[in-house]
Amino acid sequence: MIRVPYDAVKRGLDLVAAGSALVLLSPVLAGVGIAVAVNLGRPVLFRQLRPGRDGVTFELVKFRSMRSPDPAQGLLSDEQRLTPFGRALRATSLDELPSLWNVVKGDMSIVGPRPLLVEYLDYYTHEQAHRHDVRPGITGLAQASGRNALSWKDRLELDIEYVDKRSIRLDMAILRRTIIGVLRRHGVTAEGHATMPKFSGER
Known part of the structure; x- marks a missing residue:
């Protein structure tokens, strides 16, 4: 059951x-x-529809x-399209910084299950679908526990x-x-995959 005090405090802290x-990071x-822009050209921002709360x-x-x-x-697969610059950007999580705007807007929270692809919605079990009971996060328990190195089963269970x-x-x-995981660059990729x-x- 959602506790209103927690949600209110969390939303305030997120804002x-x-x-x-x-x-500060402008x-x-x-x-x-x-x-x-120099390394990959334009557009600078990646925009994609993702499922959020509910x-x-x-x-x-x-x-x-x-x-x-x-x-x-x-250049079709992630492996083919991901450059050394892109790998470094992902490893340091600097690519996530614009998502702070999603937090301000209320689409996301700082902490919560990562927003995955819309196409995955049809594949979740009834239990796994509960990951959408809360706002998705820039980071979450799965990211703090192994990031992309986790299996999908473990990742969704942690969500x-x-x-x-x-x-x-x-x-x-x-x-x-x-923060510790980003500094140590743990779990940036799954074994044998770019992401x-x-x-x-x-x-």
Whole structure:
């Protein structure tokens, strides 16, 4: 059951943290934007519809980390499109900074299950679908526990665990573990993949 005090406190903290970060990190955002334009060209931002709370879609905003698909040059898969620059951007999580705007708008939270692809909605079990009972997050329990190195089964189980046990204390612990994981660059990719294999049902 959703506890109103927790939700209200969390939303307030999200607004303060995300709003302050956007202001304080504006030089970093500008610098990364210029670097993306130089290394990958335009558009600088990656925009894609993702399911949020209750499965309602919103437009996720991130820095672009891949070259555009180009069949003529054989740039189709993530592995083919991800450059060394893009890998570094993802490893440091700097590509996620524009998503702070999604937090300010209320589409996302700082902490929550990561917003996945809309096409995955049809594949979730009834239990897995509960990951959409809360706002998706820039980071979450799964990201703090292994990121893309986790199997889909473990990742989704951790999402549900977060939904069931969420609290401000757990959010703070996840943020602390996320920072450590980013600094150590743990779990940036799944073995044998540039990011993660596609999800096509419980596994």
